Amino acid sequence: MAMIGVDFGSSSVKALALSKRSEHYVVDMVSEVSTPKGCVVDHQLQDIEALTNVLQQVRQDFPFRYKQAATAVSGTNVITKIIYVDTDLSGPELEMHIELEAESLIPFPLDEISLDFEILGINDNNPGKHNVLLSATRTESVTSLAGCLEENDFIPQIVDVAAHALARSHDLYLRLADLQDDSKVVAAIDIGTNMTIFSMLHKGESIYSRVQNFGGENYTRIISEHYTLKRDEAEKMKLAQQLPLDYDIDVLAPYITACIQQIRRNVQLFTNSGTLQKIDMITLSGGSALIMELAQEVESELGITTRVANPFAQFDYAEEVEDKERLIANGPRYMVALGLAMRAF
Ligand SMILES: Nc1ncnc2c1ncn2[C@@H]1O[C@H](COP(=O)(O)OP(=O)(O)OP(=O)(O)O)[C@@H](O)[C@H]1O
């Protein structure tokens, strides 16, 4: 099925379509269009009008046969939990059971939420139970994303959870880099513009996730305050790497320290929360993963092997993809879109 993964980011909307030829992944098309300021926060649409232009540009980049789209929600609008359900339940019985469980777990009225669930497999400790990943999302955020896609000539097929999309794409990265190991717990961390998503992976599935309001915008703020620049000038200088010579001590080091603090705290929250008490590896994505020093600093400060998740150099590319090199260089920023595009298989 031709499926476009559409990631509504607060800096840009990123869209990607993928196909598979035997064991090779092929990037069929990719598009990125800047998001007007403030229009998207936490994958929630604040200004649908302003996004129409953006989505029409994306639409034009894709051949006509691409219609189906998968997108994602995140943040405080989503609750995900693993629940344990008898293996002999199926169909409507299973759905009813899940609704009942959800009612007791979720602090919103059920008629305001959309439930989604995925059977992960048999519980290790109790073979009579399935581990079931339950996601509850405010219906309002699902319908506004789906509606916006629909109005712009896409068919919104899937509204996923960003942490799960990241689980899929980071797991693919681990597999292609020969780092996959089912006994290990991996923290997939996406540091975007305004948010950081933590998705803890075990056996390729997200078993825990959390979203923090933190990201590259914090770096921009440090730059703008330190050098007394307007926000947009600071952002431009950051991206063009035109900061004064001593930027690494003055602005980069404090930002890296802040990133490490966020990661340390969330690793602790996870290890205190459940049965799997250790993170064996960290994989980074999102714009801040492009800061060369970050992975190395995280690894040495936390004592956990840290890699930048970027499988894009290992993909094949359709001829129509014009900016292959740019995509490979920016791969970590496309990890949500990639995980969504993978829903095609
Ligand atoms: N080479 C780079 N070095 C440092 N920071 C970068 C680089 N490229 C992009 N960024 C920063 O990364 C952020 C954009 O990353 P990304 O595309 O992952 O965000 P987004 O998905 O649009 O936002 P969010 O996920 O928060 O909604 C911006 O803050 C940008 O300044």
Ligand SMILES: [Mg+2]
């Ligand atoms: Mg993002």
